[in-house]
Amino acid sequence: MKIVLIGIQGSGKSTQGNLLSKKLKIPYLSTGHIFRELAKERTNLGRYIKEVMNAGYLIPDDKTLEIVSEYLKRDEYKNGYILDGFPRTPLQAKAFKNGIDKVIYLKVSDKEALWRLSLRNDGEGREDDTLRAIHKRIELFHKFTEPVLSFYKKIGELVEIDGEADIKIIHRQILKVLGVA
Numbered sequence: 001m002k003i004v005l006i007g008i009q010g011s012g013k014s015t016q017g018n019l020l021s022k023k024l025k026i027p028y029l030s031t032g033h034i035f036r037e038l039a040k041e042r043t044n045l046g047r048y049i050k051e052v053m054n055a056g057y058l059i060p061d062d063k064t065l066e067i068v069s070e071y072l073k074r075d076e077y078k079n080g081y082i083l084d085g086f087p088r089t090p091l092q093a094k095a096f097k098n099g100i101d102k103v104i105y106l107k108v109s110d111k112e113a114l115w116r117l118s119l120r121n122d123g124e125g126r127e128d129d130t131l132r133a134i135h136k137r138i139e140l141f142h143k144f145t146e147p148v149l150s151f152y153k154k155i156g157e158l159v160e161i162d163g164e165a166d167i168k169i170i171h172r173q174i175l176k177v178l179g180v181a
């Protein structure tokens with residue numbers, strides 16, 4: 001099964017993605033994680049990605065598509081995956097022809113997400129998680145990722161879930177829409 005999770009930062013994608021991964025026994029993959037790993041490399045690409053990420057901007061579509069497609073060719077993803085953070089722009093969605101089964105949108109208000117992130121950042125904060133970068137990411141979500149939701153809605157693959165509900169309830173709802181509950 002190929003599943004895409006969409007939601008603003010702080011919407012619970014990685015929590016739900018990991019729960020789902022355990023339940024369905026398919027790997028969870030976050031493009032943010034891929035880019036954070038690449039950003040550690042002392043190469044031109046690594047330095048460039050680090051700079052873009054730390055500002056909260058998006059990596060250009062062509063680079064993103066190239067990197068994600070390359071990753072998904074790995075053997076571990078041949079039976080499916082749970083993708084978090086991609087596709088994030090209409091161009092990425094249109095170019096990505098991997099036969100996605102369902103796109104799950106975890107809907108959370110900006111206010112709730114900012115509240116959750118402010119709590120999360122007290123502990124193990126990410127280097128790219130400055131308040132400014134978080135605001136930029138939320139802004140870019142509305143600008144570029146909301147049209148992606150419309151794209152998947154039109155082709156009947158989108159499911160919207162209240163991401164402000166309890167973690168277990170959300171998990172059960174996701175399983176239900178996937179037909180595994």
Ligand code: AMP
Binds near residue numbers: 054
């Ligand atoms: P995330 O962990 O999903 O918040 O992603 C962290 C950062 O990685 C983003 O702010 C972008 O700079 C980059 N990134 C992750 N996924 C994508 C994507 N699909 N397209 C472009 N940039 C991305």
